[in-house]
Amino acid sequence: MADLGRQLHEYLAQSKAPAAPAAPAPQQEPSAVPGPGWRWPWAAEADPWLPGLSLWQRVAGAALCVLLAALCFALAALYAPLLLLRARKFALLWSLGSLCALLAAALLRGPSRLLREPSRGSLLYAAALCGTLYAALGLRSTALTALGAAAQLGTAATALLGAVPGGIGGVRRLGGLLGAALRRGAALPV
Template identity: 50%
Template structure:
């Protein structure tokens, strides 16, 4: 009798769905991708709702802000606590990347890596800094990794500015000319 009930349920599922799916196949397909209404694309984090992804994003951003804030406390004593500063800075960056992955999806972030060598260098520097700080306990390698991270970030910010490095030289010249005139003494007499 149970077998007859199962066959009837499968037949009803086939006629409602219009396809040859069984009940177990349709529930498996629903568990693999979750469609969000109005967006037309499946969730990149399997089975997570929009609210869960936003909650995970806010947790990652909070941890990122905490790590960046704690690293700022070590900044004045950078010579004494360089490894702790770099470790907290790197963890803050890692949490910030995880937060972006929660919103955009990890696959979208990974797809952009081959087109952006700067991102790959940054991730390698981030991993190297964490490895040097946590596993090797080397202050010199940790500081070197953190310096590479900062250099890549500065290079990325410069590339975002209009005109790149030429734009920065122009803006620096515009901001520096009043200071230069003041220091050379070519101001109006009093």
């Protein structure tokens, strides 16, 4: 504990000392293949909300969250044929999978970066996700759970459409190209 206090005092002393202007580092062309000096783009700076986690701990945690999300999505897919009978379980598993996927993204990018400037779509998605979980776990209402899941899927679809270059016009153009290729019977290039 004393070592931690000493390190804190040294750090504070360094931040109070005037910094000498550093020479600009030479810009290197980013390499597509990871090499000795290569770093992941999201690991450029430590996130203040995750101060004690190293890069590899964050990657391992994100991998675990992705595995849990895949498990939840796979279990939700098993309930898809019984959607009318088990709508609450399907929505709960789907929402927990979405929550695990968001947690994986937060571990990789850093929660403060994800929450720095949230868009309206991401706020609506988070509200629909929380509403679905509350309706399934707290209220135990199948109708409200189904409504929340529909809102969640709608906001996710809107966010995905917004991510396509050109927005709705880009989706229409891609759909037209895909439809024309399917009508001609041509195979899609892979």
